[in-house]
Amino acid sequence: MNLRHALYELKKILGDYLSIGREQIQFLPQNDSWLDLEEFEQVLQRREKLKDSQEQLRCLEEAVALYRGRFLEGCYDDWVLVEQRRWNDLYLSTLSQLAESYAQLKEYAKALEQCRRVLEIEPWRENAHRQKMLYHYLVGETSEALDTYQHCVKTLKEHLGTEPSPETHKVYEQMRKHEVSTMLQASPNNLPKVSTHFIGRELEISEIKKLLATAQLVTLVGIGGAGKTRLALQTATELLGQYSDGVWWIDLAALSDPALVPQAMASVLSVQEVRSQSLTSALSDYLRSKQNLLVVDNCEHVLDACTQLIEALLRSCPRLHILATSREALGIAEEQIWPVPSMSLPVLDENSVSSPEEFILGLKRYDAVFLFVDRASLAWRHFELTREDAPFVIDVCRKLDGIPLAIELAAARMKLLPVEQILSRLNDLLQLLKDSSGMVVPRHQTLERMLDWSFDLLSDAEKTLLCRLSVFMGGWTLEAAESICADSIPPVGARSPRPYAIEKSETLDLLTQLADKSLVVVEESSDQRRYRLLETVRQYAQQKLREAGEAVALSVQHREYFLALSEEADSKINTVEQPFWLNSLKTEHDNLRKAMGSALDHKASDTALRLVGALGRFWEMQGFFSEGRRRAEEALTGMECAAVSLQARALQVAGILCVRLSDFPAARSYYERSLAFYQGLGNQRSVANLLNNLAILTQSQGNFSEAQYFYEKSLALRRQVGSQFEIFTSLHNLAILAYDQGDIRTAHRICEEALSIVRAIDNKYWLSQSLSTLGDIVRLQGNYELSRALLEESLAILQALESSKWGFTSVWANLGHLAYDQGDYESARSYYEKFLQSMQENDNKKEIASALYALGNVATQRSEYETARTLYRQSMELSQEIEDKPTIATLYSLLGHLALKGQNWREAHSLFAQSLTLAREMRNLRGVIISALWGSAKLRFLEERWPEAAKLLGACESLRETMGIVVPLNECPMYENIIASIKAHLSESNFAKAWAEGRVMTLEEAMALAVDER
Template identity: 35%
Template structure:
């Protein structure tokens, strides 16, 4: 029914009667179509114009489904409207219905229906009387003209404009200087055109008496009341049915009076929409909150100039420096300093304007250097601004002075936290100053409501944080109150206890969130006024977390600083943990010339043995075995792995045994004992993800389960199980990705995928895996995996037939590896180098390279690749000696015997094929068949593998 079809004084109501299908009878609702008013038991409920129109359509549909397309066509005829705009208004209707929100149901992807029985009736009403003492001076609005472009707020303007069509009360909240007033004014300018009586701003900034709020509103609207005193009700009645947008600006210091005024207007003035700005919500019925965000900031590391300049904070900085007569862009100044300034100022427009004014005279670099004392330097506000907006300190003083004493106390103490905090941490720091946790939580919620503290999560994962500028201000207040040292002490005590008590499962991730707080605590502990002993204990406890996060340089620096502060009274367990952790970090970060790694780990091992700490012994032994493996000394590696396994058996813990199996299984594989290696690796690879000890995986920089599977794929490949090897290699890599474990990602790429595909000569898959390794090593900044990637790239070039360049690249990469103290898979790389030399016609050099590889393998007990080295030597022999064929046959037979002894069916098939080809060339067909057929018959997997296809084709020729 159209409202315009009714005569003056008639009201059409659509009244809700409880539907029998509902479990509980909700309150009676009335929709007054003429007055455009939704009422619950005769009390008006705030609802925006567009939302009202949507509700009217749904009510008149009498419970039938109304499609989204129909709703949008009726309410926004001819306009292109996005789904989220409709959803905003639907949310507003549900909010208005309150406890009866279930009446409005969604048909997923189709539309909406309104439940219940609604009846249409007509009745006569008397119009709302106007206050006779008041007169209204006609006005189209009193908004000030715009002085400058509002930068970086286009999305916010659009979103708030939509909210104003869905809700009758929208409040913009946010900390001081975030730009609430500027944003609200621009929204009012654009949205005010839709109201017959325009948009009006009511400025409360200079008002100090709550009782004067109604008269302030009346004066702004041109209302006069003669001798009578204006009240909220009288002002609302005087406004009556006028259609206007009211902007109530700066409500926070008069919050109760402003809320009462807004509530009366919403209740008595059906065609008024209110847009308010306040540092906290007004808390009236139907209010919609929009938290004004900081201006957008470029992420750290962004270099592309055009991309940086797209962000609102940077654009504002540039515009304000230009308005001051300094165009730093034209002068080619690096935007890095500007980006850093804006990030340090949290994207707060007021602070950025102050910084830009300073940069116009000092330059961005000098402003950035002085931001530690931002309140002394960021003072050049606009002369026409409110006093509290003329300096950064004044802007924050305004908010701070409005707080109660206990709120001020809590805000000061929050300054000790860096990068977020939990309620438990706040309670620990403020113990004895405010109250128990419930009291602290209540005050903290108040600070959130007043836009001084931000919330990061919900429920048990809730964290809060202060904007950096607010934190700097609160820290000044904390020092001025003489509370800084006590707060810092309690802050450090809390995080030491938190890290030491961390649970095995999920504890590393939880403590990783506190890395900024731990940094701050350590800085204080090791300062002149701090507690060094606490810092030593905290560094030792946090070492596994640093390693888990792969923050190696920071971990190294912190542990070395802690060891320097270790006195004779320090608990030997703490000293032991520091030495073991430092040994691991040094093994990944130290230069080859630093020979102290073994000494550091050995000292940690000695303490662990004296204390009978088996788990720490295992860790120290693992670190020492990693050093020996890096040096290519597999004989020493195997000896240390046997000690690890023995200690693990004494422990009896499954996780310890898995570490021992992983260590020994790897050493056995490299020494060519593949069956024994498989027996060790299979149970370690099969253990559940939760069985591994978090501390182990953090300190070892490895996931034992995943890396055991990666090594198992190599063993299976050499044993001739090509299909199973591929499956295990892919599975290990996917598990590493799922766990987001950086070291394991690189490990599985190198030792599982790359090794498997290169050895099986699957060139497309090998090229893809090597590219992934190179990319991951660069992303994670792992030097050793980057050097391995360069070796593999060169090996690929050689396999593709690019012998000259590939050989040169591989020789350079091998030399870099050796000079860097890394000899991983050295015989395999020398074998590839020999292939490249031979392909380039340098057969004598190739044989010499193979001889060096054989000597290395036998000396260091790294014999897993030795059969292939013998085969390569045999393939070269006919080209280098007179008796080459006889030497080749002997060498091929040697490769076959060694492969059989090792259980390496892949190497045996390859060597047997080479020998069969040689005998075929000598017309010894029967002998060739006898050597190849039995080996080929034992191959049960990998029918598409190149080696299998080659052997099959050769046998066809022989038969």
């Protein structure tokens, strides 16, 4: 459409609303006029402020109805094309949101229609294919859903030359296996699995659910053994699906240090440590906008810490609900206290029914009787409740006040004793304790009596082992029990008879006997059997252990055992056995914490320092940065007389964790002290490791030349005295450094060498990190299929390892880069948001800035320019705060590209010039330079300075060839259109001449041309 015809059409349609002069055309708004574009934006902005989902839906429907086709259809000026893209993307995004809203209302036919409308406009929109697959499946059209996937595969191949993302393929696989309904209906949760039936309590559960519907905090209060944990678990299970962000179980029973309560919650929620704020604040930030139910079990022994944490969370998280269990109330104003009653008990009335069957059935309606019968049947499969033994069962349940744990312990004796003998022994014991001090409240006396009774029925060997097992926190293996609890232990200050000497060979039989009596819980897993004590039983047995005078000696044996375990794990955690040892340390984390606490409490300096040295890699890989640093610093305090080698390793661990917490000054101090110790010892291998640590530190601070020096010096030493793994880490780090400097060919070569080593030694965790690095390198080289394959392999390894969130961060970032380059901006945003969240949780300002500008790039591509500008500015503020010059240079260039979108050409020129000036100061950061040169070429094109644009594009091509990278796929259409347009304005010879001149320019010459204001 030419200008004359366009003016004629506009005048015909708009009439007096249009003012046409020599220099400009102006729309004259009047009271009866409105712009559909303005109304479209205003409707969507209004929706963002609404909370009612129905009102939000109506806004989406109104916005979609306003859209009548492409912006200025038929006009092809560059600025028009930009605006067309912006409004088109916004419309497609609105259709996608409308589809999701219909799906939430189960109006799948309407949801499918929105997906079809999206795909009619952009057939390559993968998210729309994914939505369409799901909605077909949910209306029972499985074949259509699977056909949609195949169509998606074909379309992406034809239009983009790519395969569907892992998310899309995962949905497809779930459909094939008919797992989608479960996936959609179940809330995220970590509720523990139990091996026995939950009995009764329907009324109690109903009341608790009603309380949770109106109160943020409900606390189940009762004595140990009252059934608080099982009642909370069953209630939470029945509430799955009502909390969109999940139902999470936080078990505090194994904690002895109140300071670790926030860490326990953070570990469950995968919230990482943050240096600049407390962990409580980090948890508040994470939960603030989420709809979660947290079940916090066993609060009583860390009551103050629980109260402080929960009170803080409730103040800042309006959608959070907490169900707590405790022996006493938390004392928070918002708390709804719900005392856990005893299980319902019958009154014997044999004349109330007409038959024995009805009588027995009537008794089983009482929870206490039903529980006894169920557990007695598990202990002795021949047991059945009869009219003859019913009175005894009723009396046992009544004597035990309907307390679940006591009933279960009594029922477990059915394997050895008939019910009438259980009752008689119970009667004798209760009579024996009736005249006790009276200092304990009756309900506590009831359970204590039950435990005393159960304990007195044990053999001497069983009693001794049960008491010794109380030394464990969070459970144990048979091997641990044999190593720590077997043999005779000299008693100190015993107030009870000398314990029985247990032979190692007896341990398994005794454990089995204790399990049969329900005093030890057996937990089966795929790789090993573990044992644990119920917390009430553990505390009771611990008191008996102290009375026997064995507590101190058992504590020493416990920490020595877990020290040996830690050191063996540390020696093998970077070998082919890594998954086994990493899982072992995760499983024994509570015991490791207890061992560390015991060493510090008893001033066992060498043991404490050795534990720090052995657990350093575990703390780093699992993201326990703050806890590990605190323990390292505690171990180093007042330990100047300890062995220098132990101090040196603990200092190194402290430095590594400080780097992860972005406390660079403290890290350097620790590293330099550690390096001095190792140099004094002549330990060249450890010196090489410290040099590598210092290189990582200086690279994090943007000092690439110093980092290069440290890496190369470390690598030279490691090639002489280091292991293959240590050589790998140096090479991998050098590859990342080359990447950061834009030397992609070198990065690829070094990374390939590093990858071959780590594959050979089969270190799974670091193999995943190396694959991620190489995947990002080949992305820049245009090999998208290989990039995806490498990143998916990395992701699969981390998932198999059940890695912490920290381990996934580089893969998320690199998958985001890949999706971005391929034009899948929705997937890119999703990955970048995960990356940003992880970095924010760790307060890594450098990477937070990177994540923010990556999200800004996505917003720019989606024509969300104000959002992009905000994200870029936030990134700039962080980068300037930490003086990260490479990122600052990158941001100047990105802001320049954004200025071009708004036709602010002078501002764009200034920003590109600032980017190039800073890149030159940083020794020619080629990745930054090529971005600024490409932006400057686009500017010259828009200014119709055709020869200069051609020269700059030629310089860009030459630089890309030197670096070994290609034009990203999502930029190819614009790149090719600009070249075609320049060729249309220059003769073939003039274009070839300008292009050739650009190709032979030096970097300095190309940058000088770009900043020239003529």
